[in-house]
Amino acid sequence: MKPTTLPIKNMASILPASNTSMRSDRNTYVGKSFVHVKNPYLDSMDEDVLYHLDLGTKTHNLPEMFGDVKFVCVGGSPNRMKAFALFMHKELRLADSEEDIKDICAGTDRYCMYKIGPVLSISHGMGIPSISIMLHELIKLLYHARCSDVTIIRIGTSGGIGIAPGSVVITDEAVDSFFKPRFEQVILDNIVTRSTELDKELAEELFNCSKEISTFPTVIGHTMCTYDFYEGQGRLDGALCSFSREKGLDYLKRAYNAGIRNIEMESTVFAAMCRLCGLKAAVVCVTLLNRLECDQINSPHDVLVEYQKRPQLLISKFIKQRLGLCDQTS
Structure with missing residues (x-):
């Protein structure tokens, strides 16, 4: 499959350099930041x-x-x-x-x-x-x-905490269910803890782009990543529930006080893996409900569809600005 190219003159300035300028470590060209891997076995593989x-x-x-x-x-x-x-x-x-x-x-x-x-x-x-x-x-x-x-961005949906449905959250810190900025990976019979630090400059750049969009609110805040949609997020409406309504609400309020503004199920491993491999990463999610008020997503379908377009609008503006196309609109 042939790559699609942009019909603009400055496109060549963002293309990779010739292979002849590659350094011996394969991960860097002069003046460029390359994606790298943390696996010594890959280069010895035939395929x-x-x-x-x-x-x-x-x-x-x-x-x-x-x-x-x-x-x-x-x-x-x-x-x-x-x-x-x-x-x-x-x-x-x-x-x-x-x-x-x-x-x-x-x-x-x-x-x-x-x-x-x-x-x-x-x-x-x-x-x-x-x-x-x-x-x-x-x-x-x-x-x-x-x-x-390369810049990599997760765009998705989430449950909000203490903010209006339809708000877009740019993650400044991905945290686990204990409100800690870490991802715990079980490798063989060991638990390996990895940092979930995201690129702060990229988050700020995205937030500045959002200031030019007046049709929905955008905030920067912590994002909590859980392993489950129901009990793991303090919901009362799953097939199982092992805690009281009061304990569930108290947990969500403590999350809000810790700076968490939304909950989803991917951000910690996303942040950890991208950081280890030299990728500048961000997470931008729209909230479909305020979890301090309810557990179930009951907005009309057309409203949810419109919400899901909001992160896309922001990322589109960001990409066009990076490519020098911010004065063009579709």
């Missing part, structure tokens, strides 16, 4: 099969297909990420037609992936295990493709 993406180092020319990628946007729903790809196609005013936008991962039913100029739009499913598998293979893809200066 790397990215099974869940239906890609591989022998079956596909990854540098040719993905070498110009600068922005990666990931989200849970395949339909939502396809919609985002079509939206970015209009926003970037690409020369090809929408019919040319195909799912690169069509050979698998796990994830979907669309390439729109320098933008990748990828689904990651729901929860830490699903996004973790996708990130392992995505990061290896970016590494094999020799991508440089």
Whole structure:
């Protein structure tokens, strides 16, 4: 599959340098920041099969297909990420037609992936295990493709805490269920703790972009990542509930007082893996309800659809600003 290119003169300035300028460590060119991996065994492999993406180092020319990628946007729903790809196609005013936008991962039913100029739009499913598998293979893809200066953003939905439904939260710190900025990964029979620090400058840049959008509120705050949608988030409406209404509400109030403004199920592993592999990362999620008021999402479908477009609008503005296209509108 050929990469889609932008019909603008300054596009060449953001493309990767020639392979001849590569340093011996393969992770850096002069003046560029490259995606790297933390696995000493990868370079000794004859072939790397990215099974869940239906890609591989022998079956596909990854540098040719993905070498110009600068922005990666990931989200849970395949339909939502396809919609985002079509939206970015209009926003970037690409020369090809929408019919040319195909799912690169069509050979698998796990994830979907669309390439729109320098933008990748990828689904990651729901929860830490699903996004973790996708990130392992995505990061290896970016590494094999020799991508440089990549920004990766998770766009999604979440439950708000103490803020109005429809608010967009830019995460400044991803925390676990104990309100700690960490991700605990079980490796063999050990628990390995990793930092969930996100790029603060990127969060501020996104927040500054949001100031130009008056149609919805945007805040910066902590995001709590849980392993479960029901009991793990203090809900009373699951098949199981082992705590009282009072204890559940007290937990959410303590989360609010700790600076947490929304809850989802992917941010800690996303932040940890991106940080270890040299990716500047951000999390931007819209809230579908205020968990201090209710547990169930009961807004009308058309309202929820409009909410889900809000992070996409913000990220579109950010990408166009980075590409020098902020004066163009679709």
